[in-house]
Amino acid sequence: MADRLNNGIHIEGLTKRYGAGDTAVDALRGVDMQVAPGEVVGLVGPSGSGKTTLLKCLGAVIEPSSGSMKLGNDVIYKDGWKIKDLRALRRDNIGFVFQAPYLIPFLDVTDNVALLPMLAGRPNAESRQRALELLEALDVAHRAKAMPSQLSGGEQQRVAIARALVNRPPVILADEPTAPLDSERALAVIRILNKMAQQYQTAIIVVTHDEKIIPTFRRIYHIRDGRTHEEAGEGRTFE
Amino acid sequence: MISLAGRDILHAWGKFVFTGVGLGLLIGVTLTMAGVYRGMVDDAKVLLGNSGADLWVVQKDTLGPYAEPSSIYDDVYRGILGMPGVERAANVTYLTMQVRLGERDVRAMAVGIVPGGPGEPGYLVAGRQITRGHYEAVADMASGFKLGDRIQIRRNHYTVVGLTRRMVSSSGDPMVFIPLRDAQEAQFLKDNDVIVQQRRRTAANPAFNRPGVPGLLDAVIASQSNNSFVNAVLVQTKPGHSAEEVAEPIRRWKRLQVYTRVQMEEILVAKLIATSSKQIGMFLVILAIVSAAIVAFIIYTLTLGKIREIAVLKLIGTRNRTIAGMILQQALGLGFIGFVVGKISATLWAPLFPKYVLLEPGDAARGFAAVLIICALASVLAIRAALKVDPAEAIGG
Numbered sequence: 001m002a003d004r005l006n007n008g009i010h011i012e013g014l015t016k017r018y019g020a021g022d023t024a025v026d027a028l029r030g031v032d033m034q035v036a037p038g039e040v041v042g043l044v045g046p047s048g049s050g051k052t053t054l055l056k057c058l059g060a061v062i063e064p065s066s067g068s069m070k071l072g073n074d075v076i077y078k079d080g081w082k083i084k085d086l087r088a089l090r091r092d093n094i095g096f097v098f099q100a101p102y103l104i105p106f107l108d109v110t111d112n113v114a115l116l117p118m119l120a121g122r123p124n125a126e127s128r129q130r131a132l133e134l135l136e137a138l139d140v141a142h143r144a145k146a147m148p149s150q151l152s153g154g155e156q157q158r159v160a161i162a163r164a165l166v167n168r169p170p171v172i173l174a175d176e177p178t179a180p181l182d183s184e185r186a187l188a189v190i191r192i193l194n195k196m197a198q199q200y201q202t203a204i205i206v207v208t209h210d211e212k213i214i215p216t217f218r219r220i221y222h223i224r225d226g227r228t229h230e231e232a233g234e235g236r237t238f239e
Numbered sequence: 240m241i242s243l244a245g246r247d248i249l250h251a252w253g254k255f256v257f258t259g260v261g262l263g264l265l266i267g268v269t270l271t272m273a274g275v276y277r278g279m280v281d282d283a284k285v286l287l288g289n290s291g292a293d294l295w296v297v298q299k300d301t302l303g304p305y306a307e308p309s310s311i312y313d314d315v316y317r318g319i320l321g322m323p324g325v326e327r328a329a330n331v332t333y334l335t336m337q338v339r340l341g342e343r344d345v346r347a348m349a350v351g352i353v354p355g356g357p358g359e360p361g362y363l364v365a366g367r368q369i370t371r372g373h374y375e376a377v378a379d380m381a382s383g384f385k386l387g388d389r390i391q392i393r394r395n396h397y398t399v400v401g402l403t404r405r406m407v408s409s410s411g412d413p414m415v416f417i418p419l420r421d422a423q424e425a426q427f428l429k430d431n432d433v434i435v436q437q438r439r440r441t442a443a444n445p446a447f448n449r450p451g452v453p454g455l456l457d458a459v460i461a462s463q464s465n466n467s468f469v470n471a472v473l474v475q476t477k478p479g480h481s482a483e484e485v486a487e488p489i490r491r492w493k494r495l496q497v498y499t500r501v502q503m504e505e506i507l508v509a510k511l512i513a514t515s516s517k518q519i520g521m522f523l524v525i526l527a528i529v530s531a532a533i534v535a536f537i538i539y540t541l542t543l544g545k546i547r548e549i550a551v552l553k554l555i556g557t558r559n560r561t562i563a564g565m566i567l568q569q570a571l572g573l574g575f576i577g578f579v580v581g582k583i584s585a586t587l588w589a590p591l592f593p594k595y596v597l598l599e600p601g602d603a604a605r606g607f608a609a610v611l612i613i614c615a616l617a618s619v620l621a622i623r624a625a626l627k628v629d630p631a632e633a634i635g636g
């Protein structure tokens with residue numbers, strides 16, 4: 001949470017092999033990556049290069065084959081050892097933003113966001129209060145009582161970002177968050193992610209193909225055949 | 240924490256209500272089936288209660304008079320009257336037949352009673368009891384007869400002088416009470432051709448028509464045209480005497496079968512309507528299975544439609560328990576809607592049934608518990624599917 005020591009993301013020598021024997025696929029062959037708190041980095045690479053695999057490892061939904069991962073201040077994986085409660089890890093340490101917003105259709109905007117603190121055992125009122133603050137910050141507070149199906153694509157994505165942020169996780173993983181949006185809205189999303197990263201000292205990884213937003217990153221990791229190499233980005237400001 | 244199940248139900252209330260109504264009608268049928276059974280048992284008890292008898296004296300080794308034919312001489316009651324503890328005793332006959340009113344035919348049980356004796360209907364809703372020895376009748380309301388109607392039983396006409404209710408035979412036919420003498424005659428009545436033929440046969444029999452014995456033939460013929468049998472004797476015991484205490488000497492000394500109220504109830508419930516109750520039990524089992532299948536199918540389909548949301552919920556750290564609870568609560572919610580609809584519809588249509596349908600609160604409570612259990616079991620399939628969902632699916636490709 002917000003007051004926790006946060007060292008961002010540290011990945012060293014991470015590998016992931018799907019399957020075994022003749023049909024084994026080495027999706028990650030040694031990934032090294034560092035993201036500081038408050039930083040937004042891009043992760044780009046051709047199809048099949050291992051972007052989603054890396055995100056799933058970081059998101060603690062699949063287990064890497066070797067290497068080490070540190071999120072926030074916790075080692076979550078090191079050479080076959082992993083922390084026990086992955087569910088609580090995801091809930092408290094990782095915010096997810098997807099290509100599609102995947103809001104819960106039967107909860108209104110506020111409760112879609114407030115659900116996470118509620119799941120972590122916070123009282124409803126406090127959770128909603130926190131959700132409203134974020135919705136305010138993301139400029140969708142006026143739609144707080146609407147159902148997700150009544151929102152525009154951009155509004156939905158902002159609600160999804162609010163949901164990813166609400167537990168103040170040290171890490172946010174965003175998978176193609178701007179794909180369905182036009183260039184103006186895409187840049188707006190990136191602007192918000194940057195602002196939130198600064199404000200809450202969150203380490204954010206954005207997986208993207210999106211030419212519109214690539215110039216905005218200060219640092220970009222390229223991934224190819226399961227290996228990463230780092231590159232300075234343009235870090236273009238977009239105010 | 241908010242109720243995910245409740246929110247989902249509110250969001251998709253149309254689906255839930257429609258399914259709930261469908262399920263509810265099934266549950267209504269189930270409750271009604273149980274009510275039909277309870278009604279039969281209650282009819283039997285009311286029948287015994289309203290007859291005003293404490294003991295039923297019937298033919299030896301029979302389960303009469305309702306479950307098996309029984310026939311005893313119509314003067315036996317005099318001997319019984321003299322037994323210790325007997326307050327009153329009266330003959331009674333039962334005969335299921337068609338009773339005519341003008342062009343209409345009603346299936347009824349004609350009960351021959353001694354006016355003023357045990358066996359008379361316990362109370363009347365209109366009119367008066369039978370006072371004359373012949374050609375008056377008291378009918379159950381269910382027969383549709385009115386005061387003053389002229390009904391026909393076999394060859395004789397009767398005036399309806401009184402109406403009673405909840406007096407039906409074990410097969411649900413309304414009872415029509417008539418004087419014992421008339422009933423005995425109706426039971427035994429032969430058509431004129433048969434009487435003529437029988438007289439000729441008797442006259443042709445040398446044993447009955449002896450030249451040296453004048454009057455023998457007439458006596459034999461008179462005895463043939465006279466029914467001196469009844470089906471049972473109803474006995475009321477004196478206050479302070481237990482039924483069993485009075486029954487035992489009658490069994491022993493009169494060599495007749497005697498049943499107390501408790502035993503009679505046992506015969507009616509366990510023997511007479513045993514097959515019907517098994518039939519109803521079978522229906523209940525099938526309805527339970529069909530209801531379970533419907534709930535399982537609906538909940539499973541609804542859950543499959545939410546796989547994506549469930550993956551997201553898991554990814555953001557929702558416990559399996561919470562997700563299972565959500566599905567279980569939805570199943571229970573469906574069951575609850577179904578039960579409410581079922582209970583209301585059963586209450587609405589129960590009075591329309593030709594036979595008495597008794598909806599007992601106890602049955603409703605048991606039914607409610609059964610519905611919840613069935614719904615919980617039916618949600619297992621959907622819960623298993625939901626628990627198998629991989630949170631990685633939310634991240635996609």
Ligand SMILES: Nc1ncnc2c1ncn2[C@@H]1O[C@H](COP(=O)(O)OP(=O)(O)OP(=O)(O)O)[C@@H](O)[C@H]1O
Nearest residue numbers: 018019025027046047048049050051052053054636
């Ligand atoms: N579950 C799996 N089992 C076996 N192989 C897999 C599995 N998931 C991914 N792969 C393989 O691992 C490699 C990397 O896949 P990944 O999904 O990480 O690529 P990606 O960079 O996300 O591609 P895209 O941009 O097309 O989404 C691919 O060769 C893919 O075929």
Ligand SMILES: [Mg+2]
Nearest residue numbers: 051052635636
């Ligand atoms: Mg991918």
